[in-house]
Amino acid sequence: MTNIAPSTDPTVVDGTELIVTRQQRDGARRRSRSALRQMLPTMTPWLATGLILIGAIALFGLIGPMFVGDPAAISNIGLTPPSAEHLMGTTQTGQDVFAQLAYATRGSLEIGLIVGVLATVLSAFFGILGAYIGGFADEAFSLLSNVFLVIPGLPLVIVISGFVPAEARGLWTIAVVLAITSWAGSARVLRAQTLSIRSRDYVAANRVAGERAWRVIVVEILPNLLPVLASQFVFAVIAAILGEAGLSFLGLGASNASTLGTMLFYAQNGFALPLGAWWWFIPPGLIIALFGMGLSLVNFSIDEIINPKLKNVRLHARSERRERRASRMKERA
Secondary structure: OOOOOOOOOOOOOOHHHHHHHHHHHHHHHHHHHHHHHHHOOOOOHHHHHHHHHHHHHHHHHHHHHHOOOOOOOOOOOOOOOOOOOOOOOEOOOOOEHHHHHHHHHHHHHHHHHHHHHHHHHHHHHHHHHHHHHOHHHHHHHHHHHHHHHHOOHHHHHHHHHHHOOHHHOOHHHHHHHHHHOOOHHHHHHHHHHHHHHHOOHHHHHHHHOOOOHHHHHHHHHHHHHHHHHHHHHHHHHHHHHHHHHHHHHOOOOOOOOOOHHHHHHHHHHOOHHHHOOHHHHHHHHHHHHHHHHHHHHHHHHHHHHHOHHHHHHHHHHHHHHHHHHHHHHHHHO
């Protein structure tokens, strides 16, 4: 009988297999990075300006109240202009406008964030889920969206807020009222997008393979809708801050919270404009305008992901400007 002992020679591995494996892994990483890069907006001067405005105002609303005094403290120096003691002057009852602005900015940001999240969740639920399930569920969700879509938003918000008692009209109440009146249009857009994605081959293959509905929606459909959801979230935040400011200006805002709208309401009741107290009403209006402009600039950049034609137009205009600049330099030379 022959004794066969295990070989002690070193095993030689073909280097080409290692190279191919490494190349495949690097290629997968590059594809994942490129896919992630396509989901993010291109950094442009407009996007940078929008992010700076949003970041500065959000930072002021978050940490500003920590460094100011009591915004409700009353003193006997009413309607004094900005000075070293009061950076933005005082109100008619001697309250510090800068302290009020810090707390009001935080309140408006809270309402915008709450309404943005709630409206986006509602639109995603009624738009994506209904379109994927189809049948009676899609018809019912579509009918509900159409009903909310044809109802005028601002009058409905005014009626609902008017029927809520003033003592129960808090920050969350106003946020919920604004959210339930601002999701229908976004749901229609998501429904149309979901119907288009549902008919694609990879989604049909997962459904035929027996994958659960929630997994197909979360893994296959939702990632393709992230730019649309981000754009709708930004738009919902803008609409919420403007809607809350309008309600508060009419005296239907949150009774137990300070927002930029309530500042404008008290400035109107205090006759700030006839008395020339510009430091009382211009700062909250300017904060609303700048924050809305920042969100709009970010939304324009997100639109380039949803509609690549917009990005191509911008790149084409940039290339034309470069060609004209190069031609001018040649002419001068």
